[in-house]
Amino acid sequence: NDRNWLMFKSILHLNQAHTMITSEEDKVAMIKLNLDASNCAMSKGCFSAMANFLQNALIWAGNKRWGEYYGYTLFITNQLAKAYEGMGCLDKCKKCFDMVFQNVRCLEDKFQTYFTWIRCLQGKGDYRAIIKFCLSKLEELGEKLRCKASKLQIRLALCNIQNQLRTMSDSSFLCLPEIQDEKTIATM
DSSP states (O other): OHHHHHHHHHHHHHHHTTTTOOOHHHHHHHHHHHHHHHHHHHHTTOHHHHHHHHHHHHHHHGGGTTTTTHHHHHHHHHHHHHHHHHHTOHHHHHHHHHHHHHHOSSHHHHHHHHHHHHHHHHHHTOHHHHHHHHHHHHHHTTOOOOOOHHHHHHHHHHHHHHHHHHHOOHHHHHTSOOOOOHHHHHHO
C-alpha cells in the first residue's frame, strides 16, 4: 500500500532527526508515530521493520524511559520482545525481558512479559525451561509446591521423548532397539 510506504518513509526520516527535536510534546508524538508504524508493520508480518520502529520509539523516550515514559516503555519493550520472537531472535527477546524485569513497578506489569517469554520457549520446544521458569516465578510469589521431583522429572523426560519422536523418520523409529527392562515394559 502506497500510504503505508509513505508513512514508513516519513517516520524513518523524522527518526533520523531525533537530536534536533527537543520539545517533550514532539517526542511523545514521535513515540506514538513509531508505535503506529510498528503496529502496521506487525499486521503485515514485517517483524524486522516492527523492531526498528520500536527501537526508535525507545530512542525518543531517552533517559526518561522507565521514569516519565514508564507506560510507553513497558508497552514498547513487550512489543519489541514479540517482534524478536517473530524474527526468531530469542537472545534479543531475553534481553527485553531482563530489561522489563529490572524496571517494572508491580507484578501485574510483569504478566505480559511472562506470557511472551513462555511463547518464545514453546516455539523453541524448550519445555524444561518453561517449567523451570514457571516454578521460579511461583517461588518468587511465595508459593510452596508440593510435587514430587520424580513426577516432574518423568513429565520432563516424556516431553523430551515426545520431541525426539516427532523429529524421527519412520525408518529410524523402526530401528530402535527393543525394550529389555521388565519394569519399563510393565509400566507401559
